[in-house]
Amino acid sequence: MGEKLVVIGAGMASGRMLEYLFEADPDRYEVTLFGAEPRGNYNRIMLSPVLAGEKSYEDIVTHDAAWYAEHGVDCQFGKTITRIDRAARTVYADGVETTFDKLVVATGSAPFIIPIAGKDLPGVMAFRDLDDVNRMVAAAERPNARAVVIGGGLLGLEAAAALRNRGMEVVVLHLMGHLMERQLDPAAGYLLQRELEGRGIKIHCKAQTKAILGEDRVEAVLLEDGTVYDADIVVMAVGIRPETRIATDAGLQVERGIVVDDQMRTSDPDILALGECVEHQGVVYGLVAPLYDMAKVAAKTLTGTEAAFKPVQTATQLKVTGVNLYSAGDFAEADDREEIVLRDASVGVYKRVVLKQDKIIGAVLYGETGDGAWYFDLLKRGENVTEMRDTLIFGQAYQGGAQLDPMAAVAALPDDAEICGCNGVCKSTITGAIAEKGLTSLDDVRSHTKASASCGTCTGLVEQLLAATLGDAYNPAAVQPMCPCTDLGHDDVRRLIVAKGLKSMPAVMQELEWKTSCGCAKCRPALNYYLLSTWPGEYEDDNQSRFINERVHANIQKDGTYSVVPRMWGGLTNSRELRAIADVADKFAIPTVKVTGGQRIDLLGVKKEDLPAVWADLNAAGMVSGAAYAKGLRTVKTCVGSDWCRFGTQDSTGLGVRIEKFMWGSWTPAKVKMAVSGCPRNCAEATCKDVGVICVDSGYEIHFAGAAGLDIKGTEVLCHAKTEDEAMEIIVALTQLYREQGRYLERIYKWAKRVGSDSIKANVVDDLAKRRHYFERFVYSQKFAQVDPWQERVNGKDAHEFAALAEFGMPQQAAE
Amino acid sequence: MTDWIAIGSINDIPRRGARCVKSPIGTIAVFRTVDDKVYAIEDRCPHRGGPLSQGIVHGAQVTCPLHNWVFSLETGEAQGADEGQVRTFALRLEGEVIYIDADLAMAIAAE
Structure with a gap:
């Protein structure tokens, strides 16, 4: 058995350390991982895009349950360590005792809450973890909700922009004279302020917060100067402090942070510490790059390998979509410094490079940040820039007569130039991995080198490196864009439609x-x-963007004629409908009449110009479009159930009819076929449908994700419902979830495979509030969907579709 | 001398859409693009005879509704990997009225 390693804190630093550890010596330790959050490690830097709605939580998970299981990590998530007993080599958490041979403290940092009146009111929150994000998202869903963000630093501004993106009224209160004063000079701070104000965010600098006002929850924020801002939530983003309490209690040496040596050891050599909770040579770190360096060193120390942590310089980028901002080094003004500044106010570009003794010591870029990595590289290597001084500010492309080709700029970077600041990955590591391991996609590079896997701001550079290394063999389509018109994938497009309110x-x-x-x-x-599914009632359906079948509400056939399928609810029909169908077939000389697999009657070979007249006759007999052409609800197939069948347990026909009447007209990512069988003999073949119901004595077994087309796949059981009402609600909620998450043309079984049945069950089975939520959204969208398209066209809509524009030279004309 | 025949108003064709004109040589599809340019091509895909007038119009191209071949409305040539060609017919727009050059169609019909 291995030694026992206990890790306190399941954040980015310890997660990375475990990766290095398992890579170096997978069997050395039995690892127990404690995390105060009820979930594993995720990329905390990317919480801002999640808050903005541009990414989902699933996108930013770095270690999932499978990863922990694969490495035999005993996960104790949602458990907070309350005490370390160093003498007994034991940690205590909510009634759990765990012994250790080695202990790693990675408790991270806690948001600093300014000690003012009202700071404990409900509605005051930090911006630190996923729970905070969920609270903010919930607050933003209320109409006209207002947020006050205290703190105009990196985190505060990302929160403010994201909340604004979600439609909130946002005020930022900042104590200092300009935004992000630690990373930006006043000029860049001004440009940033102007940009954010342009988005409707109110910025109040030199704002001294006096109190948070409210009775039972937050109502407003009061400043020292008497200004009052109304607020439904207050986000405190004024800074962080190392979380050191348990280390202090355990008698470890703690100053501002837990003191560690170059090997990441605390004052107790069997206890290591890393991340935002530590202090190394008097410095506390908050950016991810040095934390990853610490992770590397800690893993080596744990495996008995020599390694030493060295302080590093870091660069900063703001992750607000549409704002380009980069800063690195020291850019304060002083007598022994010179600066080169480029301004182009009309396009919002500001670049400032600070020199000391002919070397770059700081850079601030706003608007155009492509050269950030280059300046930072020059800064780190302390290169003398006298030779290129005249053109330095224009960037790398203007050096040595090189052309203005971004690929050339990347190609010209030295091998040891840092590409990914977060993970400390240099150019040669990436190009080397591409060549040796035969990497072809961004995801490959991310998983092999970690480059671009954290904050993602270097993604462009990595892609250029891929292109430069692979040449034409690089196919960015590996990221599967929707189509050649965009580089974005379906999920990104959907998310951005919502996040940016594109209608x-x-x-x-x-x-x-x-x-x-x-x-x-x-x-x-x-x-x-x-657009149609995201903005029901607001977006106007674009007929010219529909495939012909959905444009003319019939199915085109190989000879250019159409087939017409009237709806027969649950497969039920009667003599009156059948007579009308027979009459239509005679009147329009319809050559083929066939029964379909979904229990409908198909009239094949109808001329396009006859369609409105055919529909008029079918409408007159009470029939509407069967939507046999639609990416929408097609058919609900049923058996005769308890009405007639001696084995029937429930009224399967009735439920099928009810589902179909409730859900017809809805558009979905791909076609949806359903069935209800009255007993497990399953005569309606419900177990190969997108959604199927098998009635049993005790109620309704709900199935989903079956297929019987290109692929054959039996359904999975979603859940058991006791009543017909409950079954309805679950089926409707399931369909709505699919409508919101499914990619266009992706059938339910493929969607379920992609997102996982567990996440679907969590949304529509386990969580009643969520189920209700999805159900109600479906009901709302149906208000605009349940209009018979045949009737509309019988009444003259889209008449141009069914008539020729003109004729010429035809025999009857010639006769005139 | 070109025989220009009026076939209707540009407003009778939806933007990014098409209408059909019947002629002695079969149906001719008349397209209107998003920027109000008009084109006429034979309404028959050389692949399997699909009615191109029923396809989705994007830029100055149309995608056949049967098997997704894409044709240039300007040249009538199949795009991408597919090889094929449909006949194009000259159009003239005077104000809102579209005229088609009927000579070609009549000449073919007379053959």
């Missing part, structure tokens, strides 16, 4: 920088669906 196709194409003027036959129908 028309031109808005999407403009804001997401489509490469074509009006899309293509792949992206237009997808965008039309995403």
Whole structure:
């Protein structure tokens, strides 16, 4: 058995340390990992995009349950260590006692809450973990909600921009004279302020907060100067302090942080510490790059390998979509320094490079940050820049007569130039891994080198390196863009439609920088669906972006004629409907009449110009479109159930009819076929449908994610419902979840495989509030969807579709 | 002398859409792009005879509704890896009225 290693804190630093540890010596330790949050490690830097709605939590998980299981980590999430007993080599957490041979303290930092009246009111929150994000998102969903963010630093501004993005009224209170004063000089601070104000964020600098006001919860914030800002939530983002309490209690040496040596050992050599909770040579670190260096050193110390942590310089980028800002080093003014400044106010570009004794010691870039890595590289290597001084401010592309080609700039970087600041990955590491391991995609590079895997701001550089190294063999399509009109994938597009409030196709194409003027036959129908399902009642369906079948509400056949399928609820029909169908077939000389697999009657070979007249006759007999052409609810197939069958346990026909009447007209990512069987003999073949119900004595077994087309797949059981009402609610909520998450043309079984059945169950089975939520959203969207498209066209809509524009030279004309 | 025949108003065709004109040589598809340019091509995909007028119009191209071949409305050539060509017909726009050059169609019909 291995030695016992206990790790306190499941954050980015300890997560990275475990990776290094398992890589170096997978069997040496039995690891127990405690985390105060009820979840494993995720990329905390990316909480801002999650808050902004541009990424989901799933996107930022770095270690999932499978990873922990694979490495035999005993995960104790949601458990806070309350005490370390060094003599007994034991830690205590909520009734759990665990002994250790080695202990790693990675408790991170806690947000600093300014000690003012009202700081404990409900509605006051920090911006530190996923729970905070969820609280803010919930607050932003209320109409006209207002947020006051205290702190105009990196974190505060990312929170402010994200909340604004979600539609909140946002005020930022900042104690200092300009924003992000630790990273920016006043000029760049001004540009940033102007940009944020342009987005509707109110910025109040030199704001001294006096108190948070409110009775039962936050109502407003009062400043020393008497200003009052109304607030539904107050986000405190004024700073962090190392979380050192248990270390202090255990008698370890603690100053500002837990004191560690170059090997990451605390004053007790069997106890290591790393991350934001430590202090090394009097310095406490808060950015991720040095923490990852610590992780590397700690892993080596644990495996008995020589290693030493060296202080590093760091650079900063703000992660607010649409704001480009980069700063590195020291840029304060002083007598022994010179500076080179480039301003172009009209396009919002500001660049400032600070020199001392002909070397770069600091750089601030706003608006155009592509050269950040280059300046930072020059800074770190302390290169004398006298030779290039005249053109230094224009960037790397202007050095040595090189052309203005971004690829050339990347190609020209020295091998040891740092590309990914977060993970300390240099150019040669990336190009080496691409060559040796045959990497071809961004994801490959991320998983092999970690470059671009944390904050993601170097993604462009990594892609350029891929392109420069692989040449034409690099196919960025490995990230699966929706179509050649964009580099974004379906999920990104959907998320950005919501996050940016994009409500028309031109808005999407403009804001997401489509490469074509009006899309293509792949992206237009997808965008039309995403807009329609995201903004029911607001977005106007774009007929010209629909495939012909959905445009004319019939199915095109190989000869250009159409097939017409009237709806038969749950597969039920009657003599009156059948007579009308027979009459239509005779009247319009319809060559083929066939029964479909979904218990409907199909009239094949109808001429396009006859469609409205055919529909008029079917409408007159009470029939509406069967939507046999739709990426939407097609059919609910049923058996005769307890009405007739001697084995039937429930009214399967009735439930099928009820589902179909409730859900018809809804558009979905791909077609949805359902079935209800009255007993487990399953005559309606419900177990190969997108959604199926098997009635049993005790109620309704709900199945989903079956397929019987290109792929054959039996359904999975979603849950058991006791009543018909409950079954309805679950089926509707499931469909709505699919409508919101499914990629266009992705059937339910593929969606379920991608997102995982567990997450689907968590949303529509386990959590009643969420289920209700999805149900209600479906009901709302149905208000605009349940209009019979045939009737509309019988009444004259889209008449141009069904008539020729003109004729010429035809025999009857010639006769005139 | 070109025989220009009026076939209707540009407003009768939806933007990014098409209408059909019946002629002695079969249906001709008349397209209107997002920027109000008009084009006419044979309404028959050389692949399997799909009615191109029923396809999705994007830029100055149309995607066939049957098997997604894409054609340039300007040249009638199949795009991408597919090889094929549809006939194009000259159009003239005077104000809102679209005229088609009927000579080609009539000449083919007379053959």
